[in-house]
Amino acid sequence: MPRLTIDNREITVPEGTRVIDAAERLGIMIPRFCYHKALGGVGACRLCAVKFLEGPVKGIQMSCMVDAADGMKVSTTDPEAMDFRRFVIECLMINHPHDCPVCDEGGHCLLQDETVSAGQVSRRYPGLKRTFRNQYLGEFIWHEMNRCVQCYRCVRFYRDYAGYRDLGAMGIARRVYFGRFAHGPLESPFSGNLVDVCPTGVFTDRPSRYRIRRWNMWRAPGVCPHCSLGCAVTVCGWNREVMRVEARENLEVNGCFICDRGRWGYGYGANPSRPRSGRAGGGKTLSRGGAVREAVDALVRVTRQSGPEAVGVVASTRCSQETLKILTLLCRRQNWLPPTLDLPSDLASRSGAAIDRLEAGIAASMADIALSDCIILLGADPIREAPVLALALRQAWRAGARVAVIDPRPVSLPFEFTHLAVAPGRMAAALSAIVSKARS
Numbered sequence: 001m002p003r004l005t006i007d008n009r010e011i012t013v014p015e016g017t018r019v020i021d022a023a024e025r026l027g028i029m030i031p032r033f034c035y036h037k038a039l040g041g042v043g044a045c046r047l048c049a050v051k052f053l054e055g056p057v058k059g060i061q062m063s064c065m066v067d068a069a070d071g072m073k074v075s076t077t078d079p080e081a082m083d084f085r086r087f088v089i090e091c092l093m094i095n096h097p098h099d100c101p102v103c104d105e106g107g108h109c110l111l112q113d114e115t116v117s118a119g120q121v122s123r124r125y126p127g128l129k130r131t132f133r134n135q136y137l138g139e140f141i142w143h144e145m146n147r148c149v150q151c152y153r154c155v156r157f158y159r160d161y162a163g164y165r166d167l168g169a170m171g172i173a174r175r176v177y178f179g180r181f182a183h184g185p186l187e188s189p190f191s192g193n194l195v196d197v198c199p200t201g202v203f204t205d206r207p208s209r210y211r212i213r214r215w216n217m218w219r220a221p222g223v224c225p226h227c228s229l230g231c232a233v234t235v236c237g238w239n240r241e242v243m244r245v246e247a248r249e250n251l252e253v254n255g256c257f258i259c260d261r262g263r264w265g266y267g268y269g270a271n272p273s274r275p276r277s278g279r280a281g282g283g284k285t286l287s288r289g290g291a292v293r294e295a296v297d298a299l300v301r302v303t304r305q306s307g308p309e310a311v312g313v314v315a316s317t318r319c320s321q322e323t324l325k326i327l328t329l330l331c332r333r334q335n336w337l338p339p340t341l342d343l344p345s346d347l348a349s350r351s352g353a354a355i356d357r358l359e360a361g362i363a364a365s366m367a368d369i370a371l372s373d374c375i376i377l378l379g380a381d382p383i384r385e386a387p388v389l390a391l392a393l394r395q396a397w398r399a400g401a402r403v404a405v406i407d408p409r410p411v412s413l414p415f416e417f418t419h420l421a422v423a424p425g426r427m428a429a430a431l432s433a434i435v436s437k438a439r440s
Contacts, residue, residue: 004072019063034151035064038256051078095130105201107214138185147200163414164188192263208244224262227386242266252365259387308335370395377405
């Protein structure tokens, strides 16, 4: 394992660790635009420049492009490196709009933070600014191309990581344009992550645009309720209303990204017709605690009159495995009928088996899936049922994994896979045949 020194502090890191990551482990945050934990670095923005004083690399280099090596001595505060970064910032600001006080990205903009920290207070370039025309990208993302710093994060996520092709880089040199060939909504169910990965304000959250500033919102960790994966999210609100939802890092589940359903599916929370209190027979309104007590009393009454077997539970496949497991334990404790899933019988039995595997501690995480070399999906359509699973499958495919889907529906995934259209009643037999063939 390489051992190096960064700003007079020694650290040992795993083989293949980039210098920018090694510095972050020491709590040293090197400025960056193009580098992203999930996307890596491409050396496009030139902002992560540091000076290598000793070791196999010398002079000013981009820390996102150099692997840590034994004997390296790195300075992030060297005057030459700091002047280099300051010059990069000034060049980026030549064509950037100077509307920070009214810009809707204020509080989210990494360029604004770096410009202030670099001490850029005046514009020395007297020429005209380069300008672009924005595109209509749908009802959820606002396009503001004049703010672009050409970090390539957007296309690296959209095309390489997520696998969709309707957005890309067009043009050359200072005229590079990131957008679609023509106006229109983005096709990817993960397009909202462009808002998170963009370090400036080229792609912004349209529903919350001009409604609230970042520093005015309360922020709380949450779990996405829209499928059974349980992706980690950050809920941002103001005045008792959810204003936006952002991805929260959880390497075991969703990594750094979420799907568009999880990002913009919060509208029901502020729907005026949404029930705000519980109701019992006869339509009388109850508080939340009163509704719980009413339900408990009703269950106790039925159990005493007709026995525990008179109570049954119906669960949804949209519930997480943890929720289904807790529901199963509750039924066992109360001697109620076990939960029945609203699924065909063969799929319900496999869901029950998944719950049992969870109790045994052998359920695979999204991180495990991304590292697999052969994956078989049985009766699953990830894009429609659990979109972030499709992202994990794509990362496995990019690493060389082979993916097969056994399902009668026309399944679509953002990569090449083998599709076996098998009737629901024959899925178990098809899987058994595959396993038998593999063992032989």
